[in-house]
Amino acid sequence: MMSLLGDYTSSKLSVFPKSASSFSGESDWVFHFISIVCVIFFIPIAVALFGFAWKYRKAKGQPADSQVDHNTTLELVWSIGPSFLLVVMFYFGARGFLDMRSIPEGAYNVGVDAYKWGWGMNYGNGVIHPELHVVAGEPTKLTMTSKDVIHSLYIPSFRVKKDIVPGRFNYIWFKAMEPSEKVMTDEECKQLADKDKEENLSWDYDARQCTPDGYNFYDLYCAEYCGTNHSEMQTVVVVHETQAELDAWIKKYSSRGDEPPAAYGAKLYERRGCKSCHSIDGSRLVGPSYKGSYGTMRDIVGGDPVKVDENYIRESILNPKAKVAVEQGVAYQPVMPSYKGQLSEDDIYSLIEFIKSLGDASAAEEASESPAEEAAEMAAEEASESPAEEAAEMAAEEDAEAANADTEPVSVE
């Protein structure tokens, strides 16, 4: 019986997405129970409704066969009778709900930062990534908060949902049962990622049905309306088979190692939600585009134009509402949350380098004859070679380590 239900729920025609957590079975069972009760009630009502309408159709003026207007026993039976079924539904619903609200001791903890419009999953030690990675068969607890408005974390395959309210922590827990499969080799992933880079695209989860690390995944949605890109506030859940596999994945993203700052900045741009509001191809999204912005003069709300330099970018990351950009006479909405405490100095430095690499107006002025992009590249190279910048970079790295040490480790173990 259970296996039959299992087959049914995994099929494409099922009314449910794949069942993949320890809650799914119970939730689906209760759903089917209620549905069956509903059908048992609905069919006689519908048959009587249409049957009576057909059977007792009469020509105008024919009196009704009966004028009976009450039957207290019958009415009491159909008023009170179904109540017992309601009690059963309530009981199973409350039982399943209490399971969902009783977080087991020692669950693996991941911090969740929701913001307009993206996710930051905090694995401790400064590792923040938009994808949620957990271990199969082990309880996972999410400690969630929002930087701006109310969001809601919803994983359909796990049958769980919880609002994420700014100004407080909300918790949710689950035990993922079905590990994700590695459906694409690292080699293939890298090829696709490189191709994306050339075409200036970001990874298409839906089309490829796998993550940039090659795993297939479960959808994770924002379920509470939160503004413009609410419907794009989606990410994925990857379930690893073992803790070791998860730890290896976390390690892969734990530091930038010897990666150049601009390249690491590009990854932060993808991972930390910058790209949901800032384009790198010049198009206007929720926030100003990065392309060719560095070194230009920018109009701001309530003040003289400012130059987009390191200090302006740094301030805009840490205190976004201080100088809100105006483009072609239209101010951007001041909706960006502060990244204070969320990005290390090294992260900010890397992002600035990344923005510079997308076109540097001040460098272009100096080398006005060469094409802008080449000039930008040259400028970037020059920058990384100059001793002053190197010193700054080293100092930034030191800061970053200090910042990492300050970050409370969120994960247990």
Added chain:
Amino acid sequence: MSAGSVPSGYEVNDPGYPTPQENYLTNSKGILSWAFTLDHKRIGMMYLIGVTSAFLLGGLLALGIRLHLFAPDGILFNNALFQWLAPDKAPNDIYNQVFTLHGAIMVFLFIIPSVPAALGNFLVPVMLGAKDVAFPRLNLSSFYLWVGGALFFVMALLASGLDTGWTFYTPYSTTTDSSVILATTGAFVLGFSSIFTGLNFIVTINTMRPPGMTWFRMPLFLWATYSTSIIQVLATPVLGITLLLLIAERTLHIGIFDPEYNGDPVTFQHFFWFYSHPAVYIMILPAFGIISELISVHSHKRIFGYRFIAYSSIAIALLSFIVWGHHMFTSGMSPITTIIFSALTFTVSVPSAIKVFNWVATMFKGSISLTTPMVYAIAFIFLFTIGGLTGLHLGTLATDMHLHDTYFVVAHFHYVMVGGTVVAFLGGVFHWWPKMVGKMYSEAGGLLSAALVFIGFNLTFLPQFILGSRGMPRRYATYDPEFAPLHQMSTYGALILGVGLFVALFVLLMSLYNGKKAPANPWGGATLEWNCTSPPPFYNFERPPVVGDPYEFGDIRWDTELDRYVKVEPQRERVPLETPAETPAHASE
């Protein structure tokens, strides 16, 4: 004596209601005679035109939503036309504003006033055999408040739109730069319109029932209206206060809802749903009243379980105040609060179920005429039952964690609000249309509209249950490609539904030009409104009607010669009043 089909032993006791020279539509002329009218019937007609316009606007927005969702990335608001119309708006923003206005207009401007203010205003005094409501001036001011509220919504739409969802959840609503203050002011003003109507009906029903009409001899439509009015008067002020606090939070940052100023955004949800859950019953209870009348009259049979239906209306009105928490099961309320709200929620399903059983039982062994109103009423019972039963999945906590804020919820409340209230409203309009305008509509056209609405509605919203249980969140401007086929089915359904509604509108409007003249009692109803001419004279009744049992059909017979329903009564020997002395009254019995 014209006997027709009147059986022997009965005599026609039917004055025939000669048409008076003037009726309420013609007794005074000119636009001012309408603008300053205190006649409840004219105010009802103005409301009817108003809410129908709002329904048209809200419906067009709904079609926009459905067309946009035909493809996963949207096809409507991102096309060249909309980019040209609103170059500085992202397609997602347009979508968000459209679904917000669809919800806000449908809830505040259409559904809440639809049955009570439009049909209720026309019918409550006539059903009571009265000349007007208790406070005619309050009644007119209620209409103008509605107009004022509607203007605020139009201003919000034209200023910078509204993108909060009709629920105005904080802190989104305190931080977005769309016209939240204009829209909430509109909702605040509309709240007063609603309170005035409710207050008026409570006083009218309490004080103006004619001699002989005890509480339990009132038509069930009046019971439903009375229950609705109680909710309107008790719950709407809470909405008013909440919206004022929201405006204060936005402008003065008083720190009650916005966490940035140490407020609590979930408090807003509690306040909001403390009104808006009872408001759901403001929307559906009057529909229950309509269905009780329609089923009984068109089955020509006494309503089954009158007292159970009447009490269940009151029970629903009272229970509706203690179940608001079920909108917030995932908000992070404490487990015990959540479980209590779940238990209370199940209790509301009982009185609703009682009504469904009683309506079906009323049809048993009746003499059913499948007229347009009856077909709408049958469609109502079918659709409302689906809407009600799927509420069980949402009231059950374990399954609600999965279904909350998905299309399952969208489908559920559209089954109740559209399949329920709108279908009942249409049925009611067709039922009382001959009384309101004095013309019969085309029965074939009416039946066609009912069929199209029924098919289109189910095709629109049945797929949305599956979308929801498969995990499609609501209020999404774009969606994962796996959901596309069901969304497309839903869009086709919406187009059919739209055509059905236009057919209904067309059929009703055409009747004004070429409709047959309506008799006083086209359906053979026993409530008092069928005792006055169609349309009623200015003071409703030429002479005070005799109050009888509202569901006694035994003395209403179809007369084939006169081609109308006539009132008959058993032939009995009459003792002349002049001769009491010869035979003492008690002796004759």
